[in-house]
Amino acid sequence: MSSQDRLKIAEARGSVVCIDGFNLALPKGSGIATYGRNLAHAVRGCGLSPQVLYGPAGACSRDPLANLAAIADGPPPRHRINKNERWRRTLTTRFGRKAFPVAPSDQVIWSSAGGGRPEADLFWSCPDLFTLANRAFDKYGVLTPVRFEGDQPPPPVMHWTCPLPVYARDTLNVVTVHDLIPLRLPHTTVDDSVAYAQRLKRSLDRADHIVVVSEQTKRDLVEWMHVDESRVTNTYQAVSIPPALAQRDEGLAAVDVENVLNLGWKDYFLYFGAVEPKKNLARVIEGHLASGVKAPLVVVGGRGWLDEDENSLLTDLAARADDRVRRFAYMPFHLLISLIRGARGVLFPSLYEGFGLPVLEAMLLGTPVLTSREGSLPEVAGDAALFVDAYDVDSIKRGIQALDADESLRVELSDKGSRQVDRFSMAAYQTRVSALYEGLGVRVAR
Numbered sequence: 001m002s003s004q005d006r007l008k009i010a011e012a013r014g015s016v017v018c019i020d021g022f023n024l025a026l027p028k029g030s031g032i033a034t035y036g037r038n039l040a041h042a043v044r045g046c047g048l049s050p051q052v053l054y055g056p057a058g059a060c061s062r063d064p065l066a067n068l069a070a071i072a073d074g075p076p077p078r079h080r081i082n083k084n085e086r087w088r089r090t091l092t093t094r095f096g097r098k099a100f101p102v103a104p105s106d107q108v109i110w111s112s113a114g115g116g117r118p119e120a121d122l123f124w125s126c127p128d129l130f131t132l133a134n135r136a137f138d139k140y141g142v143l144t145p146v147r148f149e150g151d152q153p154p155p156p157v158m159h160w161t162c163p164l165p166v167y168a169r170d171t172l173n174v175v176t177v178h179d180l181i182p183l184r185l186p187h188t189t190v191d192d193s194v195a196y197a198q199r200l201k202r203s204l205d206r207a208d209h210i211v212v213v214s215e216q217t218k219r220d221l222v223e224w225m226h227v228d229e230s231r232v233t234n235t236y237q238a239v240s241i242p243p244a245l246a247q248r249d250e251g252l253a254a255v256d257v258e259n260v261l262n263l264g265w266k267d268y269f270l271y272f273g274a275v276e277p278k279k280n281l282a283r284v285i286e287g288h289l290a291s292g293v294k295a296p297l298v299v300v301g302g303r304g305w306l307d308e309d310e311n312s313l314l315t316d317l318a319a320r321a322d323d324r325v326r327r328f329a330y331m332p333f334h335l336l337i338s339l340i341r342g343a344r345g346v347l348f349p350s351l352y353e354g355f356g357l358p359v360l361e362a363m364l365l366g367t368p369v370l371t372s373r374e375g376s377l378p379e380v381a382g383d384a385a386l387f388v389d390a391y392d393v394d395s396i397k398r399g400i401q402a403l404d405a406d407e408s409l410r411v412e413l414s415d416k417g418s419r420q421v422d423r424f425s426m427a428a429y430q431t432r433v434s435a436l437y438e439g440l441g442v443r444v445a446r
Contacts, residue, residue: 018155021054042433047445055129093136099126101152137165163203175207179354188277214376238429239360256338270343272300287396363417384416
């Protein structure tokens with residue numbers, strides 16, 4: 001079936017967009033999970049009905065609440081199965097999987113750690129979809145087709161929030177690509193770059209349209225994957241923080257920072273995010289220690305992958321009771337917001353980003369940002385950040401010293417940041433998403 005045929009089917013079915021729940025199911029979320037939640041919100045804002053497709057563990061039950069509980073329970077646990085049964089399930093998966101509708105209900109309570117229940121009018125359950133689809137692709141090199149069945153009409157548009165080895169039958173398939181880091185910076189990931197490229201190519205070839213979150217990623221797709229530029233739309237992302245936290249009384253936020261975390265308001269620098277090589281945390285720590293500033297560096301982030309350099313530095317500092325760098329593996333969201341607001345500056349000189357959400361989150365909260373010119377970061381930061389060379393510890397050191405010493409610079413960056421962040425507001429994002437779907441022939445409410 002051609003893209004035009006699928007578009008005609010989409011037009012006939014009405015205004016529904018289904019997104020995948022692959023990352024939404026993660027217990028502590030991820031950048032792509034945030035993207036998925038914002039996308040669902042934007043779909044609603046476009047006058048469309050958002051749905052979510054999950055791949056929970058185990059078979060579907062005849063009990064609707066049991067099916068909903070399986071979805072809300074998070075990612076499927078790893079379980080050992082008979083070798084022959086594993087082979088059978090992998091073999092049959094390549095021929096297709098069936099998804100069945102599951103109605104939302106307030107009787108099932110979702111974990112707040114994963115962001116709570118997604119904004120959706122309907123869920124779809126396709127048991128073990130993503131686990132089995134990955135196995136089938138590794139074994140046979142094929143994408144798994146998904147068919148929507150049951151008493152609800154299939155969604156006219158399936159929007160995959162990242163490239164996955166699956167596609168929806170007889171439906172318009174849209175795929176978002178966030179970055180090509182396993183190809184651009186293979187030393188910073190644990191991905192098999194050859195296998196990644198094969199999987200990405202198959203996903204892009206099958207997609208009816210491709211979405212990116214920056215012009216940098218669009219250029220990478222055209223250059224590295226030879227994608228026709230006309231097949232790609234850049235919607236960027238949205239930055240959104242609940243007003244109750246973002247606009248909370250500063251005095252109360254300062255109490256969080258001072259009494260709960262034992263830090264002075266505007267008296268520390270902050271890094272928050274994953275601890276992994278592309279985030280460049282080892283050089284950030286070195287630059288901060290070399291700068292000689294009195295304000296400590298606070299690091300908020302759990303262990304990631306290939307993080308030996310960062311953790312060896314942090315472990316050594318902890319062993320020497322050196323409090324110039326303080327580490328929190330995890331921070332409740334409301335405390336993290338207070339911590340960002342109370343920082344003298346956020347340090348984010350990443351080696352590469354497909355977007356760079358922490359930069360905008362800091363700007364939204366009025367905190368000046370130090371970042372790099374790598375990847376999409378210049379697009380996101382505009383002229384509202386202090387730029388340094390991500391690969392030069394001395395450059396990072398001088399940037400920290402400048403932020404620490406120059407109050408007028410901090411005020412200037414904060415003012416510029418508050419204007420720059422408007423480009424990535426939920427309203428602006430919704431306008432771009434609306435234009436995306438309209439361009440695909442989807443009826444969008446005005």
